[in-house]
Amino acid sequence: xxxxxxxxxxxxxxxxxxxxxxxxxxxxxxxxxxxxxxxxxxxxxxxxxxxxxxxxxxxxxxxxxxxxxxxxxxxxxxxxxxxxxxxxxxxxxxxxxxxxxxxxxxxxxx
Amino acid sequence: xxxxxxxxxxxxxxxxxxxxxxxxxxxxxxxxxxxxxxxxxxxxxxxxxxxxxxxxxxxxxxxxxxxxxxxxxxxxxxxxxxxxxxxxxxxxxxxxxxxxxxxxxxxxxx
Numbered sequence: 001x002x003x004x005x006x007x008x009x010x011x012x013x014x015x016x017x018x019x020x021x022x023x024x025x026x027x028x029x030x031x032x033x034x035x036x037x038x039x040x041x042x043x044x045x046x047x048x049x050x051x052x053x054x055x056x057x058x059x060x061x062x063x064x065x066x067x068x069x070x071x072x073x074x075x076x077x078x079x080x081x082x083x084x085x086x087x088x089x090x091x092x093x094x095x096x097x098x099x100x101x102x103x104x105x106x107x108x109x110x
Numbered sequence: 111x112x113x114x115x116x117x118x119x120x121x122x123x124x125x126x127x128x129x130x131x132x133x134x135x136x137x138x139x140x141x142x143x144x145x146x147x148x149x150x151x152x153x154x155x156x157x158x159x160x161x162x163x164x165x166x167x168x169x170x171x172x173x174x175x176x177x178x179x180x181x182x183x184x185x186x187x188x189x190x191x192x193x194x195x196x197x198x199x200x201x202x203x204x205x206x207x208x209x210x211x212x213x214x215x216x217x218x219x220x
Contacts, residue, residue: 031206042196042212050206058207090153092208098143098158099198099208 002027004102006091011107015083021076021105023091032074033092033099036060043090049074078107085109113137114199116211123187123218131182131214133197141200141208142173144182148193156182156195187218 004025013019025032031050035043035058045058047066055066065077074091086109091102117132133142144156157164157171159180164171168187173180184191194213200206 033208035210040215043198043210045207045209048207056207059209094141094200094206094208096200096206097141098155099141100155101153103152 002029002100004091004093004100006089006102006105008105009103011105013078013081013107013109015081015109017078017081017109019078019081019107021078021089021091021107023074023076023102024072025074025091025093025100025102026072027093027095027100028071029093029095029100030071031094031096032068033094034058034064034066034074034076035090035092037088037090037104039086046076046089081107081109083109113201114197114209114211116195116197116214118214119212120215121217123216125187125189125218125220127187127218129184129187129216131184131195131216133180133182133199133211135178135180135199135201137178137201138175139199139201142180143198144171144180145196145198146193147196147213151193153196184216187216189218189220192216192218 033048034046044060049068067075088104145153159171170183196213198210
């Protein structure tokens with residue numbers, strides 16, 4: 001079986017700061033995803049990528065950049081952290097069938 | 111409009127009661143998956159079920175493509191079933207965009 005590793009697990013940033021979240025998968029999956037989950041709410045798609053160097057915008061891409069440097073890794077950048085922002089960012093991967101998730105990065109902006 | 115709708119939004123059960131959770135979608139799909147999440151917890155995949163019926167212990171998932179719906183049946187509920195149930199779809203739009211419903215928050219009381 002494979003695994004999706006997200007780093008860091010916890011991220012504390014300051015207002016206006018640029019923050020980068022990383023995701024690695026060893027499933028050899030083509031498609032990778034970044035979702036945001038706010039407390040008590042469902043998941044919203046930020047970016048996804050169907051192959052290396054590909055990027056597709058989700059419903060929540062404004063304020064974020066992403067990079068698919070290689071097949072196994074997908075990074076997400078918060079371009080300017082918003083004060084009091086708190087959310088969990090979830091990375092996932094798929095090869096067209098079931099989607100597999102990492103454990104998330106919990107972001108707090110002070 | 112919203113592509114994936116889950117109902118009910120929340121549900122309270124007495125331990126031992128059954129529950130039926132619904133996921134309705136606006137167009138044909140490629141992929142359908144049910145997840146479970148405890149507050150603050152990771153997503154746990156329950157079923158990958160793009161069509162037909164699947165069983166796992168006290169859980170049953172049924173997807174009827176032509177009716178554009180999927181259901182998750184929980185029989186003989188237990189307090190440990192409490193949490194949020196999410197459905198996720200890759201719609202048949204020629205891309206790999208995986209979207210989530212807002213979830214059903216279930217509380218089972220003893």
